[in-house]
Amino acid sequence: MTSKKQYFLSVLFVAFISLFCSSSCEASYLNVSRIVKVGLTKLGCPQTFTIEPSTGYIEIFDRSKNHAVYSGKAEKASLSLLKDGKMKLSIDDRKTLYFANNELLFSAVGRMPINLKIRGGSSKIQTYRGSISLAPERGGLLAVNHVDMEDYLKSVVPCEIWVRAPEAAQEAQTIAARTYAVRHINRHPNPRYQICDTVHCQVYTGIVRETPLAAKAVRKTEGQILSFSKAPANTVYHSNCGGYLISSKAAWSGSEIPYLVGHFDGTPGEDSFCSYGNRFKKSQPTGRLPKPEAGLKAKPLPWNARKLEHKNYGHRVGMCQDGAIGMALIGYSARQILAFYYPGTRLETLNYAGPQIDSEEIEPVKEPVVLASARIQPVQTAQLLPLEGPINPTQISALKRQSTPSETRKSNILNTLKEISTVRAGNTASGVRKMFWTPAEPGLSKNRGVF
Numbered sequence: 001m002t003s004k005k006q007y008f009l010s011v012l013f014v015a016f017i018s019l020f021c022s023s024s025c026e027a028s029y030l031n032v033s034r035i036v037k038v039g040l041t042k043l044g045c046p047q048t049f050t051i052e053p054s055t056g057y058i059e060i061f062d063r064s065k066n067h068a069v070y071s072g073k074a075e076k077a078s079l080s081l082l083k084d085g086k087m088k089l090s091i092d093d094r095k096t097l098y099f100a101n102n103e104l105l106f107s108a109v110g111r112m113p114i115n116l117k118i119r120g121g122s123s124k125i126q127t128y129r130g131s132i133s134l135a136p137e138r139g140g141l142l143a144v145n146h147v148d149m150e151d152y153l154k155s156v157v158p159c160e161i162w163v164r165a166p167e168a169a170q171e172a173q174t175i176a177a178r179t180y181a182v183r184h185i186n187r188h189p190n191p192r193y194q195i196c197d198t199v200h201c202q203v204y205t206g207i208v209r210e211t212p213l214a215a216k217a218v219r220k221t222e223g224q225i226l227s228f229s230k231a232p233a234n235t236v237y238h239s240n241c242g243g244y245l246i247s248s249k250a251a252w253s254g255s256e257i258p259y260l261v262g263h264f265d266g267t268p269g270e271d272s273f274c275s276y277g278n279r280f281k282k283s284q285p286t287g288r289l290p291k292p293e294a295g296l297k298a299k300p301l302p303w304n305a306r307k308l309e310h311k312n313y314g315h316r317v318g319m320c321q322d323g324a325i326g327m328a329l330i331g332y333s334a335r336q337i338l339a340f341y342y343p344g345t346r347l348e349t350l351n352y353a354g355p356q357i358d359s360e361e362i363e364p365v366k367e368p369v370v371l372a373s374a375r376i377q378p379v380q381t382a383q384l385l386p387l388e389g390p391i392n393p394t395q396i397s398a399l400k401r402q403s404t405p406s407e408t409r410k411s412n413i414l415n416t417l418k419e420i421s422t423v424r425a426g427n428t429a430s431g432v433r434k435m436f437w438t439p440a441e442p443g444l445s446k447n448r449g450v451f
C-alpha cells in the first residue's frame with residue numbers, strides 16, 4: 001500500500017471515529033434496550049406456573065441449552081418444580097414433555113398478550129405483554145416479564161398516579177417513571193431481572209391496570225427522559241408534599257442535588273398546587289383557579305427547610321403528584337410541570353435499540369404464525385447504565401445488596417442488542433407477528449442511530 005493511500009485511510013479512520021464519538025459516545029446513556037426485564041416478585045415463588053398464550057400457540061426456549069423446546073399449538077403450558085430441583089414441563093395436560101434445570105422462556109406466537117396463571121395455592125392471575133421466563137428461585141419458581149419499556153410504562157403510570165389525572169400530569173408522570181426505570185435498571189443483584197414490580201422499584205401489574213389515558217401519555221412522550229450532567233436524572237416522586245417540597249439532602253442526607261431542592265409547591269400568594277390537585281381528586285369542580293405563569297420558577301429554600309402547609313404523603317422530594325395534577329388543572333404543560341419539580345434537567349429522547357413493535361392491538365389473531373426454531377446466542381446478563389444517585393430510604397436495603405456492575409457499557413449494550421434482536425419480533429405485512437430465533441445479525445440494521 002502506498003503511503004498516500006495509508007494517509008488517506010488514516011484520515012478517513014479518524015474522521016469516522018470522531019463522527020462516531022460525537023454522535024453516540026457523549027450521549028451513551030441514551031442508548032438503552034427497548035426490552036426491560038421485570039421481576040414479577042409480587043407473584044411470589046410458587047411451585048407451579050401455568051401459562052396460557054392468548055393466541056393458542058406458544059414457543060418455549062431453554063436459555064441455558066440454547067435451543068427451542070417446543071413451538072406449536074398449546075392451550076396452556078405448565079411448569080412445576082420437582083423435589084430434585086429440576087423443572088417439569090407439560091403442554092395441555094399431556095405427559096411430561098421436557099425436564100429443565102435452568103431458565104425457560106415462554107413466548108406467545110402470534111400477538112400479545114401472553115397470559116400467566118398460577119395454579120395451586122394462590123388465586124392470582126395476571127396478564128402480561130411480552131415474554132415470560134421461569135426459573136427455580138427461593139424454593140419455587142420466579143417469573144420474569146421481558147417487556148417493551150413503553151408497554152411496561154402503560155401499566156406503571158396508572159399504578160403510580162391517580163388514574164383520572166389530567167393529560168399533562170399523566171405525561172409528566174410517564175416521563176418521570178421512564179427516567180426512573182432507565183436510571184435504576186441495575187438495581188437488583190439478581191442477573192435474571194433488572195427491576196421489580198413492587199414499590200421498591202415501580203408498581204407494575206401488567207395489562208389489567210392499563211388505561212387509555214395512560215397509554216396515550218406513553219405514546220405522546222415515547223422515549224422521553226430527563227437528564228442531568230449527561231446521565232438520567234433521579235426523578236423521585238411522591239404522592240403529596242404538604243405544600244412544600246424538601247431537598248433530597250434533608251430527606252436522605254448525602255450531597256445536595258441541584259434539581260432536588262426544597263421550595264414552595266406553587267406560586268406566591270396562591271394555594272399550593274397540591275391543594276388544588278387534592279381538591280380536584282375529591283370533588284370537581286374546584287372553583288377559582290390561578291392563571292398559569294409563563295416562565296414559572298421555583299424559589300429554592302435553604303436545604304434543611306422542612307416547612308409544611310398541610311398533611312403530606314410520601315417523602316416530599318422531587319415531583320409532587322397531587323401538585324402535578326393541580327398544575328395540569330391550572331393549564332401547565334407536562335414540560336412546565338417537570339421543569340418546576342426537577343429544575344435544571346433536560347428533556348431528551350432515548351435511542352432505543354431493537355425494532356419498534358406496535359402492540360396496541362391486544363386481541364389475539366385468528367391465524368398465528370408458527371415458525372421453525374433455530375439456535376440463538378447464549379443470553380448475556382444485560383447490565384446497562386451503572387449509575388449512582390441519591391438514595392431513597394425505601395431502597396436502601398436493595399442498594400446494599402447491589403453488586404457494582406463492572407462490565408463496560410458498550411459490550412453490555414451490544415450483548416443486549418444481540419439478545420433483543422434474537423428475542424424480539426417483527427411484523428409481517430399482514431400485521432401478524434413472527435418470532436425470529438435466528439442469530440445472524442438480525443434486526444441490527446433497523447436500529448435508529450445506535451452504533
Ligand SMILES: [Zn+2]
Nearest residue numbers: 195196200201
Ligand atoms: Zn425493585
Ligand SMILES: [Zn+2]
Nearest residue numbers: 241265274320
Ligand atoms: Zn405538593
